[in-house]
Amino acid sequence: MISRPDWASGISHAAGAVLAVVALIPLISVALAHGTARHLASFLVFGISLVLLYSASAVYHLAAVRTKVKQWLRRIDHMMVFVLIAGTYTPFCLVALQRRGGEWLLGAVWTLAILGMVFRVVWLSAPRWLYLGFYLLLGWMVVIVAVPLVQALPAGALIFLALGGLAYTVGAVFYGLRWPRLLPGVFGFHELWHFFVLAGSALHYWAVFRFLAFVG
DSSP, X not given: OBOOOOHHHHHHHHHHHHHHHHHHHHHHHHHHHHOOHHHHHHHHHHHHHHHHHHHHHHHHHHXXXXXXXXXHHHHHHHHHHHHHHHHHHHHIIIIITTTTTHHHHHHHHHHHHHHHHHXXXXXXXXXXXXXXXXXXXXXXXXXXXXXXXXXXXXXXXXXXXXXXXXXXXXXXXXXXXXXXXXXXTTBSHHHHHHHHHHHHHHHHHHIIIIIGGGXX
16 A cells, blocks of 8 residues: 655655755754864754654655555654754753763663664554654753753853743644644644744754853
8 A cells, every 4th residue: 555645744844854954054053163072062963853853743744655654754753852852952961961971861862862762663653642652752852951051151041941842842733633624634632743843943952042152
């Protein structure tokens, strides 16, 4: 059986993949101009994680392939969510939280992200609430370092960081509730979730590019 493409979700994240590739250039440039080796390395990890997430999602949603192939594309798509979460932590932990527990938190986050990827490969049919809960738990682990993060970052960075987290969370709630169904068969909770992911990653990108580049 050949799967049908999900055009709205696929095209939105294909656009996200193109934007992520383009956005790598100013991210690298600002790190080279104003940052250290930590800035450059961690900004690269963050930028590449965006490219991987949106590329995997676009391929999964647009591919018209056999069911078994589609299942593996779905695994990769869900694995890249963990990569993006850990990739987003990377610049904040290595730049803003260096010598403030950031390295320990980053190690924990990447370890859990790898476990999450294995979990999605092994148990693709896991309940939606379970893997969404895993995403949200990993994403909001940042509250553990709330105090040093507030001390290290300017207010603007904190605002965009928080807004990005809220965008991801609201989108995940819509996806988890399977609501709303705005245009059945065309645009619903799934497509809305994709746009909230785009919004969340854009907000976090701005926090890194505009503010974190000048920290440390």
